[in-house]
Amino acid sequence: MIRLLIVMLCWLLVASVHAEERLDYPARSDGGEATALVVHGALDPIHVRPLLEAFHRRHPGIALTYRNLGTLTLHRRFLEHPEEADVLLSSAMPWHYRLANDGHARPLDTATADAWPARARWRRELFAFTFEPVVMVVRRELVERYGRPESHADLLALLERHADALRGRVVTYDPARSGAGYTYAIAESRLSPRYWDLVAALGEADAALADTTGEMLSGLSEGRYWVGYNLLGSYARAVVEADPALAMVIPDDYALVTRRLALMPRGAPHPETARRFLDFLIGEAGQRVIAERTALGALHPALTGPGTANALRESHGEALRPLSLGPGLLATLDDLKRQALLARWRREFARGSEGLPPP
Incomplete structure (x- = not known):
């Protein structure tokens, strides 16, 4: 039930x-x-x-x-x-x-x-x-086998060490199809020097790319995915509270807030x-x-x-990093900047999936 x-x-x-x-x-x-x-x-x-x-x-x-x-x-x-x-x-x-x-x-x-x-x-x-953190959601199977990632650094290490075991069991936004996913991608690319390493690691784990937090939560609840990255916490909370197999993580190194x-x-x-x-x-x-x-x-x-x-x-x-309410938001709507960021995102994701060394 x-x-x-x-x-x-x-x-x-x-x-x-x-x-x-x-x-x-x-x-x-x-x-x-x-x-x-x-x-x-x-x-x-x-x-x-x-x-x-x-x-x-x-x-x-x-x-x-x-x-x-x-x-x-x-x-x-x-x-x-x-x-x-x-x-x-x-x-x-x-x-x-x-x-x-x-x-x-x-x-x-x-x-x-x-x-x-x-x-x-x-x-x-x-x-x-409102004040809504962007979170990770993990399944019990992941925590029992590999421990609970508490930060982006933990997630990166987990993906780098266990890419084969986690292949197809990770899900995140597709920034090309999701406005939220794109907004988070441009914010993180400015915030974290290891962001592109994380994108490559997601590619190496053959992460599924979704349009919405709802899609990700559905796959996590069904057990198709063991870890979801960059879900909207306000939507995730009710699902996680109703399912003992899931846990929500607000990363302790930095957490975007929309x-x-x-x-x-x-x-x-x-x-x-x-x-x-x-x-x-x-x-x-x-x-x-x-x-x-x-x-x-x-x-x-x-x-x-x-x-x-x-x-x-x-x-x-x-650790909480609210997206700033100011002119910087307009940069996310600039067509040339959008194309450049998405091109790099695809390149880094493909680099991970092909096992190529950093450029």
């Missing part, structure tokens, strides 16, 4: 990338005039529903519609129909930053916005509202309700919902304990 539950959850994580899902919360009469709010997000219903429900309880006179879209679909749809949504939520940090940088975002002029940490916002137009971003479009059809929702999202009440009822990680500086960024910083300290 547990295995069936896990596989179903993984399937939902994969499916949500490709199909639009819609949640509706009709307005309930509160004696005032009914209004509306339309939110487009690249955030699965399992994570966003508690936030939507909490907001709707506070504002029952607002007819709330949420559409769950893939990150690139959300981006394209906004550019084609900029008047359609009041709030945009996305995990694709470079694409969302570009929208704000290109002048598509409406400022949030509230006390909550003023108090939000400077490192988690751009001007008053773009706000990070943060979902929210903005209000300038052409939002309902700017006042958009303002209320975004203020709730980064306010203590909304952040408490994130901490207590989701796996996304609350950023609010006043919140401590499980499910918060403060708790993760206490346990992992300087």
